[in-house]
Structures are given as C-alpha cells and as structure tokens.
Amino acid sequence: MSLAVPQGFRFAGVHAGIKRNTSRQDVSLVVSDRPASAAGVYTKNLVFAAPVEFDRARTPGEGFRAVVINSGNANACTGERGLRDAEEMARLGAAACEAQRDQALVLSTGIIGEFLPLEKIAGGIRECSKQLGTSEDSLVAAARGMMTTDTTHKLTGHSVQIGDRYFNILGMAKGAAMIAPNMGTMLGLVLTDAPIAAADLQTLLNAVVDDTFNSISVDGHMSTNDTVLLLANGAAGGAKLRGAELEQFETGLRAVCGDLARMIPTDGEGATHLISIEVRGCSSKAAARQIAKTIADSPLVKTAIAGADPNWGRIVSAAGYAGVPFNPAKVGLLLNGFKLYENGAPVSFDGSEVSTSIKNNRDTIIVLSLGEGAAKAHFWTADLTAEYVRLNADYHT
Amino acid sequence: MSLAVPQGFRFAGVHAGIKRNTSRQDVSLVVSDRPASAAGVYTKNLVFAAPVEFDRARTPGEGFRAVVINSGNANACTGERGLRDAEEMARLGAAACEAQRDQALVLSTGIIGEFLPLEKIAGGIRECSKQLGTSEDSLVAAARGMMTTDTTHKLTGHSVQIGDRYFNILGMAKGAAMIAPNMGTMLGLVLTDAPIAAADLQTLLNAVVDDTFNSISVDGHMSTNDTVLLLANGAAGGAKLRGAELEQFETGLRAVCGDLARMIPTDGEGATHLISIEVRGCSSKAAARQIAKTIADSPLVKTAIAGADPNWGRIVSAAGYAGVPFNPAKVGLLLNGFKLYENGAPVSFDGSEVSTSIKNNRDTIIVLSLGEGAAKAHFWTADLTAEYVRLNADYHT
Numbered sequence: 175m176s177l178a179v180p181q182g183f184r185f186a187g188v189h190a191g192i193k194r195n196t197s198r199q200d201v202s203l204v205v206s207d208r209p210a211s212a213a214g215v216y217t218k219n220l221v222f223a224a225p226v227e228f229d230r231a232r233t234p235g236e237g238f239r240a241v242v243i244n245s246g247n248a249n250a251c252t253g254e255r256g257l258r259d260a261e262e263m264a265r266l267g268a269a270a271c272e273a274q275r276d277q278a279l280v281l282s283t284g285i286i287g288e289f290l291p292l293e294k295i296a297g298g299i300r301e302c303s304k305q306l307g308t309s310e311d312s313l314v315a316a317a318r319g320m321m322t323t324d325t326t327h328k329l330t331g332h333s334v335q336i337g338d339r340y341f342n343i344l345g346m347a348k349g350a351a352m353i354a355p356n357m358g359t360m361l362g363l364v365l366t367d368a369p370i371a372a373a374d375l376q377t378l379l380n381a382v383v384d385d386t387f388n389s390i391s392v393d394g395h396m397s398t399n400d401t402v403l404l405l406a407n408g409a410a411g412g413a414k415l416r417g418a419e420l421e422q423f424e425t426g427l428r429a430v431c432g433d434l435a436r437m438i439p440t441d442g443e444g445a446t447h448l449i450s451i452e453v454r455g456c457s458s459k460a461a462a463r464q465i466a467k468t469i470a471d472s473p474l475v476k477t478a479i480a481g482a483d484p485n486w487g488r489i490v491s492a493a494g495y496a497g498v499p500f501n502p503a504k505v506g507l508l509l510n511g512f513k514l515y516e517n518g519a520p521v522s523f524d525g526s527e528v529s530t531s532i533k534n535n536r537d538t539i540i541v542l543s544l545g546e547g548a549a550k551a552h553f554w555t556a557d558l559t560a561e562y563v564r565l566n567a568d569y570h571t
Numbered sequence: 572m573s574l575a576v577p578q579g580f581r582f583a584g585v586h587a588g589i590k591r592n593t594s595r596q597d598v599s600l601v602v603s604d605r606p607a608s609a610a611g612v613y614t615k616n617l618v619f620a621a622p623v624e625f626d627r628a629r630t631p632g633e634g635f636r637a638v639v640i641n642s643g644n645a646n647a648c649t650g651e652r653g654l655r656d657a658e659e660m661a662r663l664g665a666a667a668c669e670a671q672r673d674q675a676l677v678l679s680t681g682i683i684g685e686f687l688p689l690e691k692i693a694g695g696i697r698e699c700s701k702q703l704g705t706s707e708d709s710l711v712a713a714a715r716g717m718m719t720t721d722t723t724h725k726l727t728g729h730s731v732q733i734g735d736r737y738f739n740i741l742g743m744a745k746g747a748a749m750i751a752p753n754m755g756t757m758l759g760l761v762l763t764d765a766p767i768a769a770a771d772l773q774t775l776l777n778a779v780v781d782d783t784f785n786s787i788s789v790d791g792h793m794s795t796n797d798t799v800l801l802l803a804n805g806a807a808g809g810a811k812l813r814g815a816e817l818e819q820f821e822t823g824l825r826a827v828c829g830d831l832a833r834m835i836p837t838d839g840e841g842a843t844h845l846i847s848i849e850v851r852g853c854s855s856k857a858a859a860r861q862i863a864k865t866i867a868d869s870p871l872v873k874t875a876i877a878g879a880d881p882n883w884g885r886i887v888s889a890a891g892y893a894g895v896p897f898n899p900a901k902v903g904l905l906l907n908g909f910k911l912y913e914n915g916a917p918v919s920f921d922g923s924e925v926s927t928s929i930k931n932n933r934d935t936i937i938v939l940s941l942g943e944g945a946a947k948a949h950f951w952t953a954d955l956t957a958e959y960v961r962l963n964a965d966y967h968t
Binding site for chain 1: 615616617618619647648650682683684685790791792793794795868869870871874875877878880883884885887888889890891892896897899900902912915916917955956957959960961963964965
C-alpha cells in the first residue's frame, strides 16, 4: 500500500453487532500514542447530533489520544440521554488506551432517533483495543467501521516536505447520502504526525474545508452528523510548524481533503457519474461557488448527465436562478471540452458525439464562464439515477 | 361543465405541427371581445425567455384583446431574434381578432434554444381564429394547447358576488417539471369579466401569487419561462371595482390560483403523491415558508413519501438546515394526522399503520410545528419516483 501512514497512530475496526451483517465493521478506534492537538468542522444543521455537540465543545484543543467511531446509529435526535451516551462512548475509548476521559473524541453515523447500543459499543472498543495496528488491514478495517451505504472505504494520504522534515497526512471518510432508516451523513478523519498547535490546526482546517468538503453534494440534504476532525500528534518530531511552514503544510492537507471529498459523490448512492462543475469569470469566488452549487443541486442537470444528455439549457437556466447577478449575453459553456453555448447563444454541435463522451466517461466536466471577472470555483456532485430513488424509497423504518 | 366562464372571452386550441404527435394541440388563442386590462408575474430567472421579456414590458396595462400561446418551443435563449419572433407572434394574434399589434400578449413553453417555427404558429393562429368559441370543447382545447409533459389539462373557475353583481374567474395552467429536450415550465392564464383597472389587477395578482404559484415545486428548478397573466375585460358590466370590492374579488382570485397551483405538483412528472407541507408556530410567515420550501425540496423527503416511509428524521433534519433559527427541543411533527415527533423527541408509533396511510392516499399531509410564534405557511410538492428520473434521463436532445 502506498499510503503514507503518519507515525504514532494505530488503527482498528471490528463488527460489534450494531449492523446486522456480521461481515461489516461498525466500531473503529484510532489511537495516538502521544497527545495530539485536534481541530474540527461540523454540520451547520440546527438539528445536530450528540457527537457533534460533544466534539464541538472540545475542539480546537490539545491532548487527545483517541477517536472512537461507530456506524449503524447516528446518536441524533436523542436529547440529553444522547449527550450522556456520547460522553460514555468517549470515556470507553479513552480507557482503552489508558488515557483520561477527556482525551477522546467521538464520531457516529447511522439511524437517527434511536439510542446508542452502549454495551455493543463497549464490546467493540475492547476488541479494537486488542487489534490496534498500523498495517494496511488495520487501516482499512478502521475506515470500514465508519461506512454506511458507501460501497467502498475511502482512504488517502499525502506526504509534505517542509525544510528537511517530512510529514505524513492520512485521511479517511465516509458518505454516500442519507438513506432510510436515516443512514448516512459525511464523516472525515484526517491524521498527521506533524507538530501543529490546536489553534493553527483549526485555522488550516477552516482554510481548506470550503474548497473541499463544503464543495460537494450528493442530494443537497444537510445531515445532522457531518463532522471532519483533524489530529496532529507531532510524532515526526521537531518544533511546532509556524508561518510559511503552515502554508506548506496546507498544500498537503488540501490535497488529502480534496481527494476524500471527491470520493464521496463518486460513491454517491446509485451514481454513475462524478460531475465536476467549474464556474469561471465571476466577480467573486463566493458568487462562482453559489452558481456551481445551484447547478449541482438541480435534479434536472443530474438526470441529464445520468441519461448522457448534453442538455445545456438545464445548466444555463440553473445558473440563472442562483441569485447571483450576471449578463446572460456573455455566458459560455463547455461540457467534456465540447463548446455548447457561447456569448449567450446556442452553438451548433454534434449531440451524439457529446452524448457518447458522457456515456463513456465516469467523470463529466462542466465549465461555465460568465465574463464578469477573474474569480472561479469548483463543485462536485453525483448524477441522479433511478437507482438513487429506489435506494431511498424502498427502505423502510 | 360547471366551470364559470367569464363573459366576453372566446377560446380555441389546435395542432399546428410544432409537436410531433398530431393529436396534441400546440397553438391556442384566447380573445377578449372588448379591451381588457392585464397584469403579469414572471420568472425571476436571469435567463428569461423572449415572451417573458415581451409581456413584462407591457403589464400592467390596458387595452388587450388577445393572448397567443404555443407549446413545444419555449423561445428561450434565442437572443434578439427570439424577441422579434415574440413580437411577430403577438402581431399575428392581434391581427386574427382585428386588433392592433400592441393589443396581444404571448406565452411560450417547450424546447429551450431553438427558434420559433413562425410559419406553423401563423397557420395555427389562423385555424384558431376560425374555431373560437365558449363551449367546453373550446376551453379544453385552449388549455391543452399549453401542455407539455402534463398528463391532464388544468382548468378551474370560481364565481364571486360583490354587492348585487356576479363575476366569473376562469384559470388555466400547465406545468409538470422541465423535461428534456427542455420541455416544461409553469404557465398560468386567469381571466375574469370583472371591471378592474390594470394597476389594481397587478396588486391583486401580486397579493395572491406568493401563497399559490410561488408555494409549489416539483423539482426546484426555476424555469426561463414561468408566467402568470391575469386579464379583466369588464364584460359583466358596471363600474370598476374599488376598495373593499377588490378585497372580495381577491378571495375568488386566491381560490382559482390556489386550485391551479396545486394541480401542478399533483401532475408532477412521475408523481404518485401530492405532498402538502404546513409549517406552524413560526415567528414570521417568511420563516415558515422558507422551512416548508426546504422540506419540499429535499429529495430524501420526496423519496420517503414515494416509498410510503414515515421517515420523520428526514423531515426534521431538512427543517434544521433551512437557515431559520428555532429551538429543536420544541419541534413537533404530524404526518397524515399521526404524531411522530414531539418536543424534539421521538414518539412511539405504529410504523406500518402510518406507512399504510401514506400508501393508500394520494395526498400526504405534513404538519411541522416549531413553538416559536403564531405564523404559518403552506407549500405543495410532488414525491420523487424512479419514473421522474426515467422521464428526465431517458429523453435526449
């Protein structure tokens, strides 16, 4: 495996009986052998889950030794008891690596509105603590322990050279949509052996999250549990990174988060295409992002790509209702490199050639240019297929 | 037919060769025998069609004698030539009832990005002018001439008594979604024989449109062509309505527009349920409407209803990301009258009983209460089925 595993972290994932299928991991434990600083970004949903409340109160912060993860139960809409359960889950995770109760963070994903099966989770953590390792198998098991309707685990890593020091950044994530009985949500865990103070870590995470995890969608439904945690344990040694060193580190962090973010719509429920939308020529990046997101959220755009239909009217009209002012007469559109629209007017093109290009490529590349300025933004989404509807209509609580 | 047809209007709809299927009307003509005042409301999409530009410049206004309608071609994204074509279409419609060229309005719906087939439209208008009538057949033919993927025509009428005078209000509409090759959009035409000045007509239309046509969605994709026109020809006689008389008239107008609006998601592409969402207990109507619209636009809510799944977590979590502040601990939810969620906590309920209720009723009634105030709002949408995806993915330009 070519993944650059950061020093000083160990991993495990086991089946603890939360998911019915006994071949599926549902509890994972990630341990840092030395105290790590941690940063987090969280769902903006007013209806947020207990693990979000728990972690948000503790990050950015120093001294973390463990992250405990479970899938199959989101511990969301569970009130006061849910928060006590999250605290107990953290306590169990900390105890498993002989740390203090306030040295663990928690991640949960799965059913909304049911209480955590704490005995199963306690058993899973015990089992994980015996299996902790740094092998590819350990890593994959930990990544699989956060999966719900994902069809594959999501792991990536990058190395960064800063001066004469090398640091590794490893990321794992899950997410394919929400699916009944309310499975779903996006979780990300990024680990590095670089020495970085918690406040700097939070600044770095905030800086990259808009262009990565906040620039993807599957179905536009914001979850109660979305969380990305970033831990830095400094096991690679040396003084804390500062100034330009942090900027160099940010490049690697951006690469890891970008990889993970794109893996999510790629594995979107029922998806047959990853749609990459670039909006160029805007007066501001925020304007470009707003237009790209509006195109990404249009079911008509998403079904057109599923059907390999170069239906530029749907893309241009979605841009028109994004709430961003622009001159329609200056708009141009490329789809997989084919020019379909220019200066606000249709261009003659070979529809079957473009359709074949969409059909034969898993990636669809949309580039919309507005001619209003120099700013641009990217957004990634999945196409919308009948299989998505089947997955979400045919499950029952 | 129990429809109250306003006096002084005549109707026709014919097949003029724009649609391939020769049994489908694609050009309609509505003539007022006397000059009528007119008001309009239009799409807010920056990418708006030529007929929208044409009508918007002329309403509110007085002296209109005709509305010419075509389906099969939206005359959108067609630049300067599109606007000239809309002008020519209006001129042809006015000439057919021996009116001046500035006495007609136009409505178009269908393919985006192709030029209007003006010869076919001219032929259709000629044929319509021979067939104008007030029979049920004439009315239905005119209503069918604005259909695209609609499975049924949409007509409704109400009568209003004001003092000792009776006025009739008739409405027709079309809309089921947008569908490749970019068919779709929402059109509405409301006619009355009441005498109302153009400025008052515009005020009335503005007052009712938010609670009716602006409170529905099928797929959340705002069209380039959305238009509702309201014409009043005063053929019922008497002095212009004013003051409290206008308020009495508004009640009837609200009923007609509400009927037409709900007919659209009822006939939504692939829809098996009309989902009615009421959000209560809000601090303002705008807040209630924003939450109701966010729930209506969630594909996870729409697929849950398609699958007869009483999946309250999807509804509550959609409310949480609507951008409106509320206390999650005070939220309650009823679905088809069953209590599923109360004071921010799950309620024990018989899932199969609720599921059967969804399955056996075309209407699904969601009532979310927030406990923040006394304001409320309604929103109506269609469920999301695999058939919607097939309709929109399997057509090709």
